[in-house]
Amino acid sequence: MNSRKSSRGFTLTELMIALTICSFILAGVISTFLMIVRSGMRASNYSTMEAETRRAFEQLGIDARMAKDFTATFSGGAITSFTLEIPNLDLSATSFVTYGYDTSDSGDRKIFRVPGSDPTATSNRLDLVHRVEGMTFFRYDRDTVLIPASTTSSAGIKHIQISVSVRRTGVGLADTTQVIRSSAFTLRNISI
Numbered sequence: 001m002n003s004r005k006s007s008r009g010f011t012l013t014e015l016m017i018a019l020t021i022c023s024f025i026l027a028g029v030i031s032t033f034l035m036i037v038r039s040g041m042r043a044s045n046y047s048t049m050e051a052e053t054r055r056a057f058e059q060l061g062i063d064a065r066m067a068k069d070f071t072a073t074f075s076g077g078a079i080t081s082f083t084l085e086i087p088n089l090d091l092s093a094t095s096f097v098t099y100g101y102d103t104s105d106s107g108d109r110k111i112f113r114v115p116g117s118d119p120t121a122t123s124n125r126l127d128l129v130h131r132v133e134g135m136t137f138f139r140y141d142r143d144t145v146l147i148p149a150s151t152t153s154s155a156g157i158k159h160i161q162i163s164v165s166v167r168r169t170g171v172g173l174a175d176t177t178q179v180i181r182s183s184a185f186t187l188r189n190i191s192i
């Protein structure tokens with residue numbers, strides 16, 4: 001009789017309680033894992049947005065500091081592109097570089113850089129920042145007074161600054177949006 005009792009298994013009630021406890025533990029582990037994965041993806045999205053805009057602003061800063069002339073293209077009261085005239089190293093000739101905001105693809109708007117003065121050129125075009133939600137361009141005179149957006153003349157511009165709103169999305173993730181503003185770049189070679 002003693003050997004019969006010792007070989008006896010778990011009752012159905014004991015199994016149900018153990019299964020319920022294991023289910024709660026497993027649900028907690030899975031939700032914690034998913035939360036860590038989502039946080040990692042959001043951090044990766046922020047890192048990508050920061051890296052793209054930082055590289056774009058660094059390149060813009062290099063070009064702007066060397067520029068000897070600035071020309072903006074307006075559409076609907078806003079600047080859609082601007083061209084910088086940059087002297088070569090020995091100052092014997094100049095070249096042009098154009099920065100623009102491409103809104104043709106609503107799913108992936110871009111800020112780009114293209115050699116030359118034609119913002120529609122696709123040859124050697126470099127897309128700097130992807131998935132741009134919006135771009136605001138600021139121009140300042142030599143006394144760092146903001147030039148109104150309604151002013152279409154490029155005369156008197158000494159400093160430029162860009163504010164970019166970038167968005168990333170992911171499956172099962174909330175949108176990651178960040179507004180990044182560049183420092184004000186001084187156009188050193190432009191005399192006013």
